[in-house]
Amino acid sequence: MHRLTLAQIARGLAAKDFSAVELSDALLARIQQLDPQLNSFITVTADQARAQAQAADARRASGENGALLGAPIAHKDLFCTKDVLTTCASKILHNFKAPYDATVVEKLAAAGTVSLGKLNMDEFAMGSANESSHFGAVKNPWDLSRVPGGSSGGSAAAVAAGLIPAATGTDTGGSIRQPAALTNLTGLKPTYGRVSRWGMIAYASSLDQGGPLARTAEDCALLLGAMAGFDPKDSTCVDAPVDDYLAALNQPLAGLRIGLPREYFGAGLDARIAEQVLAVVEELKKLGATVKDISLPNMQHAIPAYYVIAPAEASSNLSRFDGVRFGYRCENPVNLEDLYKRSRGEGFGAEVKRRIMVGTYALSAGYYDAYYLKAQRIRRLIKNDFVQAFAEVDVILGPTTPNPAWQLGAKSADPVSAYLEDIYTITANLAGIPGLSMPAGFVDGLPVGVQLLAPYFQEARLLNVAHQYQQVTDWHTRTPAGF
Amino acid sequence: MQWETVIGLEIHAQLSTRSKIFSGSATTFGAEPNTQASLVDLGMPGTLPVLNEEAVRMAVKFGLAIDAELGRTNVFARKNYFYPDLPKGYQTSQMDHPVVGKGHLDITLEDGTVKRIGITRAHLEEDAGKSLHEDFHGMSGIDLNRAGTPLLEIVSEPDIRSAKEAVAYVKAIHALVRYLGICDGNMAEGSLRCDCNVSVRPKGQEAFGTRAEIKNVNSFRFIEKAINHEIQRQIELIEDGGKVVQETRLYDPNKDETRSMRGKEEANDYRYFPCPDLLPVVLEDSFIEQVRGELPELPGEKRARFESQYGLSAYDASVLSASREMAEYFEAVQAACGDAKLAANWVMGDLSSLLNESGIEIEQSPVSAQQLGGMILRIKDNTISGKIAKDVFKFLAAREGATADEVIEKKGLKQVTDTGAIEAMLKEMLDANAAQVEQYRASDEAKRGKMFGFFVGQAMKASKGKANPGQVNELLKKLLEG
Numbered sequence: 017m018h019r020l021t022l023a024q025i026a027r028g029l030a031a032k033d034f035s036a037v038e039l040s041d042a043l044l045a046r047i048q049q050l051d052p053q054l055n056s057f058i059t060v061t062a063d064q065a066r067a068q069a070q071a072a073d074a075r076r077a078s079g080e081n082g083a084l085l086g087a088p089i090a091h092k093d094l095f096c097t098k099d100v101l102t103t104c105a106s107k108i109l110h111n112f113k114a115p116y117d118a119t120v121v122e123k124l125a126a127a128g129t130v131s132l133g134k135l136n137m138d139e140f141a142m143g144s145a146n147e148s149s150h151f152g153a154v155k156n157p158w159d160l161s162r163v164p165g166g167s168s169g170g171s172a173a174a175v176a177a178g179l180i181p182a183a184t185g186t187d188t189g190g191s192i193r194q195p196a197a198l199t200n201l202t203g204l205k206p207t208y209g210r211v212s213r214w215g216m217i218a219y220a221s222s223l224d225q226g227g228p229l230a231r232t233a234e235d236c237a238l239l240l241g242a243m244a245g246f247d248p249k250d251s252t253c254v255d256a257p258v259d260d261y262l263a264a265l266n267q268p269l270a271g272l273r274i275g276l277p278r279e280y281f282g283a284g285l286d287a288r289i290a291e292q293v294l295a296v297v298e299e300l301k302k303l304g305a306t307v308k309d310i311s312l313p314n315m316q317h318a319i320p321a322y323y324v325i326a327p328a329e330a331s332s333n334l335s336r337f338d339g340v341r342f343g344y345r346c347e348n349p350v351n352l353e354d355l356y357k358r359s360r361g362e363g364f365g366a367e368v369k370r371r372i373m374v375g376t377y378a379l380s381a382g383y384y385d386a387y388y389l390k391a392q393r394i395r396r397l398i399k400n401d402f403v404q405a406f407a408e409v410d411v412i413l414g415p416t417t418p419n420p421a422w423q424l425g426a427k428s429a430d431p432v433s434a435y436l437e438d439i440y441t442i443t444a445n446l447a448g449i450p451g452l453s454m455p456a457g458f459v460d461g462l463p464v465g466v467q468l469l470a471p472y473f474q475e476a477r478l479l480n481v482a483h484q485y486q487q488v489t490d491w492h493t494r495t496p497a498g499f
Numbered sequence: 500m501q502w503e504t505v506i507g508l509e510i511h512a513q514l515s516t517r518s519k520i521f522s523g524s525a526t527t528f529g530a531e532p533n534t535q536a537s538l539v540d541l542g543m544p545g546t547l548p549v550l551n552e553e554a555v556r557m558a559v560k561f562g563l564a565i566d567a568e569l570g571r572t573n574v575f576a577r578k579n580y581f582y583p584d585l586p587k588g589y590q591t592s593q594m595d596h597p598v599v600g601k602g603h604l605d606i607t608l609e610d611g612t613v614k615r616i617g618i619t620r621a622h623l624e625e626d627a628g629k630s631l632h633e634d635f636h637g638m639s640g641i642d643l644n645r646a647g648t649p650l651l652e653i654v655s656e657p658d659i660r661s662a663k664e665a666v667a668y669v670k671a672i673h674a675l676v677r678y679l680g681i682c683d684g685n686m687a688e689g690s691l692r693c694d695c696n697v698s699v700r701p702k703g704q705e706a707f708g709t710r711a712e713i714k715n716v717n718s719f720r721f722i723e724k725a726i727n728h729e730i731q732r733q734i735e736l737i738e739d740g741g742k743v744v745q746e747t748r749l750y751d752p753n754k755d756e757t758r759s760m761r762g763k764e765e766a767n768d769y770r771y772f773p774c775p776d777l778l779p780v781v782l783e784d785s786f787i788e789q790v791r792g793e794l795p796e797l798p799g800e801k802r803a804r805f806e807s808q809y810g811l812s813a814y815d816a817s818v819l820s821a822s823r824e825m826a827e828y829f830e831a832v833q834a835a836c837g838d839a840k841l842a843a844n845w846v847m848g849d850l851s852s853l854l855n856e857s858g859i860e861i862e863q864s865p866v867s868a869q870q871l872g873g874m875i876l877r878i879k880d881n882t883i884s885g886k887i888a889k890d891v892f893k894f895l896a897a898r899e900g901a902t903a904d905e906v907i908e909k910k911g912l913k914q915v916t917d918t919g920a921i922e923a924m925l926k927e928m929l930d931a932n933a934a935q936v937e938q939y940r941a942s943d944e945a946k947r948g949k950m951f952g953f954f955v956g957q958a959m960k961a962s963k964g965k966a967n968p969g970q971v972n973e974l975l976k977k978l979l980e981g
Binding site: 094095112116213251376379 | 542543544546548549550579586641768770772776777778
């Protein structure tokens with residue numbers, strides 16, 4: 017049962033092959049048995065899951081037939097869930113129970129999904145390896161000595177290991193696409209503003225976007241359809257109709273114009289990954305796509321720009337964690353300053369502190385123009401690169417990551433080497449365009465991903481291309497040994 | 500040495516929107532602590548702000564009223580600093596792109612001259628909560644009801660040269676925001692607060708002296724006292740060879756002094772940057788024109804109209820247009836009696852004294868504009884004299900009658916105009932003062948003039964003021980000549 021996709025689950029539930037309660041019980045048992053090896057869950061909400069599964073079964077018995085009714089999922093632990101811990105994998109929120117549900121949580125619950133719990137992540141979504149969690153590193157089910165990627169590493173590991181069929185994640189610089197690539201999943205970062213950020217604890221507000229991780233493009237389409245849409249509570253959420261992602265999946269790819277940016281195939285890319293990516297291109301050509309070499313000349317500036325803008329916003333976003341109203345508070349503060357300094361000093365981990373320091377510096381008087389404003393100018397250039405590129409091609413294709421999953425701890429001492437792993441994903445966040453990563457084969461038994469980028473609000477196109485590819489290949493059906 | 504004072508004011512006006520600037524919580528003053536604080540106001544993780552359009556509309560109203568350039572693209576910025584009553588660790592404000600740009604406001608000084616004060620900018624921002632330090636046994640309490648209340652911060656140019664000018668300017672702003680209906684102006688509740696930047700320089704010197712900022716002064720009287728005290732302090736300091744330090748000071752009305760709050764060494768770097776949770780707000784022409792259409796007649800326009808339409812003096816017109824309520828009251832009295840001059844005299848005279856004595860505002864006046872207008876009508880048609888009218892007014896104030904007519908009737912204050920009755924009364928009075936009558940008749944013209952007043956006084960006294968003064972004069976002259 018744990019191998020079923022969301023689409024298969026929907027058919028099974030409709031055909032009464034199994035009930036939502038049976039399914040969630042089976043998966044809860046699996047989580048209990050297998051997750052100790054992975055550490056992908058921070059909180060398992062078994063009681064709530066059973067109640068939701070029972071409710072879903074009851075709704076189905078009364079004639080409802082929604083595609084997600086009774087579907088088990090889990091949420092990255094930065095989506096606020098009423099009366100359930102929401103920790104952001106940080107000591108500073110280790111005891112925080114939000115008094116409300118995030119819009120994404122609310123929408124998926126309304127669609128009838130059954131939430132099995134809250135998933136591990138890099139602390140405050142800051143990281144590419146899921147090693148910065150206060151609750152410990154998450155292991156990659158493909159090789160337990162390796163990282164699953166991050167920051168949505170718990171989401172990726174849990175889905176890849178078959179503990180859940182799909183999960184929510186968030187992507188600020190690649191945090192859905194990179195772990196999806198490293199664990200053989202399909203993951204989608206929607207257009208900025210497509211999915212509401214209400215209740216999604218902010219890392220970098222102008223870059224953060226929630227999205228699905230699943231085993232297939234079809235499952236991502238199912239989840240995104242329920243997650244997306246206008247939310248008056250988020251001023252940056254766009255009031256545009258949500259496409260019928262499922263209907264778009266089956267469009268033929270004849271005439272699809274694919275752009276291959278030369279900057280994505282330069283130094284730093286593992287040659288074996290390049291090979292796999294080009295094999296995907298060949299497969300898509302067989303489906304009728306045409307290919308064109310293009311250039312995104314400002315890509316080289318993306319990482320420095322990102323590591324100014326994201327920390328700058330984070331330094332401000334994380335100011336509210338001060339030990340005054342919620343979360344961790346230091347023991348016996350002697351005065352206000354001591355309360356602040358020790359609560360934050362003891363509550364935040366090293367990577368979070370590093371980014372707060374970097375961001376505070378970048379916004380400081382005298383440095384603002386040189387760092388923050390300059391980074392914003394680079395951001396505009398990167399956006400313009402994409403606008404120009406999309407005048408000639410429908411989607412842009414390249415590797416999701418330069419390397420497959422690395423050994424736990426291998427990059428801990430050198431944060432910049434970890435930052436460089438986001439080189440191909442960060443530009444989509446800076447430009448606000450949608451991006452998808454899908455399984456593209458294996459290198460030394462480790463999964464690698466190919467990334468597809470599309471113009472604003474063309475998630476349907478990305479899902480369509482990935483789905484068509486998945487109809488003629490089987491990389492996405494491979495599962496890790498032992499899970 | 501001759502010193503010149505330079506003052507610039509920052510006024511925080513709480514906008515009277517029903518809900519907060521970035522959340523749906525109510526803004527009512529005085530609710531139980533933390534009962535008007537939503538998830539957003541509490542700075543709960545994951546919450547996001549949504550701008551209240553009404554706050555923008557009110558700010559635009561103000562901008563149009565001071566003839567300012569309006570910021571067509573409005574950007575909200577975060578001002579970052581830590582404080583327990585600032586739940587997010589930043590205040591959402593405006594920095595580089597304020598809603599209201601350069602404008603100006605004319606103030607009338609005591610000698611009647613008009614001075615134009617430049618307004619640098621006015622921007623929208625959210626208020627913080629309140630820290631409460633009493634009753635918590637060494638701890639502090641935080642009330643976040645006020646957090647997120649919309650403020651318009653109005654920054655003046657350093658055009659003000661004395662404490663009196665400063666007060667006149669604050670009064671003009673106070674009147675304006677109340678005219679516009681964008682702020683209730685209640686200074687005691689903190690709806691209008693003032694930070695005063697004060698410096699002194701030798702007369703004739705162009706460069707500004709170092710300024711000190713007096714924070715949060717909350718009454719007209721305190722503004723004048725705080726500034727005057729600060730001017731004195733700075734002059735004495737410099738004359739004693741000291742230097743003014745740029746710092747924030749607090750005015751203590753109990754001791755009538757200002758004292759240092761924090762020095763520059765603790766100055767914050769607020770790390771302003773555009774708030775990524777809020778999109779830029781673009782003001783379209785149609786929106787601005789719609790707001791312009793909603794503007795009421797402004798104090799300056801009203802003053803000019805009172806002069807031209809009612810023939811009032813510049814002084815009267817300026818007093819009567821000082822507040823929207825005063826102007827509305829005056830015009831209602833005028834409409835009821837048809838006599839602007841009498842209406843103005845009564846509103847500025849007896850009514851104002853009454854309000855001052857009782858310490859109440861004109862909206863709470865015990866005598867309505869209708870009642871006062873009705874009474875003035877009776878002065879005009881000779882039913883009562885101006886003198887008796889003062890009594891009628893007091894009875895109305897004491898609510899001893901619903902209308903002037905009722906009071907006049909009930910108290911028997913109707914003026915006597917029957918010639919026969921007046922003549923009889925006068926004869927009786929003259930009989931009682933036979934000696935004076937004889938003296939009068941024996942006197943020359945000049946002396947008679949003086950004595951005549953005595954007889955008029957006696958006559959009015961005898962009639963308890965009710966005899967028509969004109970008739971009394973005329974008949975008395977005839978009888979005395981007789």
